[in-house]
Amino acid sequence: MTAKTHAAHDRESPQDQASQGTATPVEPLYERVDLDRYVVFHDGPIGYIEHVHPVFVCYVGHPYPKADEVAQVHDFHDALQTVLHRAVAMRHAQ
Numbered sequence: 001m002t003a004k005t006h007a008a009h010d011r012e013s014p015q016d017q018a019s020q021g022t023a024t025p026v027e028p029l030y031e032r033v034d035l036d037r038y039v040v041f042h043d044g045p046i047g048y049i050e051h052v053h054p055v056f057v058c059y060v061g062h063p064y065p066k067a068d069e070v071a072q073v074h075d076f077h078d079a080l081q082t083v084l085h086r087a088v089a090m091r092h093a094q
Helices: 014-020 076-093
Strands: 027-032 037-041 043-053 055-060 068-073
Touching: 037 076, 043 076, 055 076, 068 076
Parallel strands: none
Antiparallel strands: 027 037, 037 043, 043 055, 055 068
């Protein structure tokens, strides 16, 4: 049995995205900016994830002092998806 897991540097081709019917990547890019903090990117910085054991706190907005907490989850990849979906939803609402 084989399985493909996505890493932060993996990118999907436009054909892969079109076949899935979505314009957002499976996993957004992220970068560690502090000991327990990551910035999440999707056409620029869109939010942050802070690891406060045992949860990952999700923030949407940039810069960090102006970001709003939107969720707390137990899985880092769920946190990435949460930040991405909330940021996209906020852009569409504006």
